[in-house]
Amino acid sequence: GEDVEQSLFLSVREGDSSVINCTYTDSSSTYLYWYKQEPGAGLQLLTYIFSNMDMKQDQRLTVLLNKKDKHLSLRIADTQTGDSAIYFCAAHPPMNRDDKIIFGKGTRLHILP
Amino acid sequence: DTGVSQDPRHKITKRGQNVTFRCDPISEHNRLYWYRQTLGQGPEFLTYFQNEAQLEKSRLLSDRFSAERPKGSFSTLEIQRTEQGDSAMYLCASSLGDSEYNEQFFGPGTRLTVL
Secondary structure, eight states: OOOEEEOSEEEEETTSOEEEEEEESOTTOOEEEEEEEOTTOOEEEEEEEETTOSEEEETTEEEEEETTTTEEEEEESSOOGGGOEEEEEEEEOOTTTOOOOEEOOOEEEEEEO | OOSOEEEOSEEEEOTTOOEEEEEEOOTTOOEEEEEEEOTTSOOEEEEEEETTEEEEEOTTSOTTEEEEOTTSSOEEEEESSOOGGGOEEEEEEEEOOSSSSOOOEEOOOEEEEEO
């Protein structure tokens, strides 16, 4: 089955860019997601990328997908204190096979003043 | 607010007691999912429904767990004879389920603490 791995912690200075990396194992995953979870809150979908895309940009967020290496990254430009949260990488197999999202363990982003 | 709602938000119970959680999905959504998130982990899939039919159950869902969606709208997740290892955040999500891109919208979760 699918396995999603990501580093557990990242510290970044306010104003710098944050880059969170993720690897997954199932090359047939159709959609790859980045979710944000703030303390005591549910999951917020930040952005997603379809598996036939290489890059997606949405305001301060840039997602890069290297399908050959099964590597996904999330870049947050001009990181702010409000970006402090846990970021989950997640993969979605093709819907005709499975309809559950496989999550990584999450990367805790800490913003340094 | 027309998002996914869950009730209660917090539940503290003693080991051995039964607990039941409720999830109300977004009204036009056909699919409803349950995930469990333990401390320091990402959410793990438990089960999902297409309307009232339960289509898949994870091996994480032991015999003590049962989920229902009797009328294809709200769903309940019951845990019988709770154990300390059941302490977790239980997340519900819903989706339209009829398109290739099937975004799952998550509720705020029910945090269960078993003493």
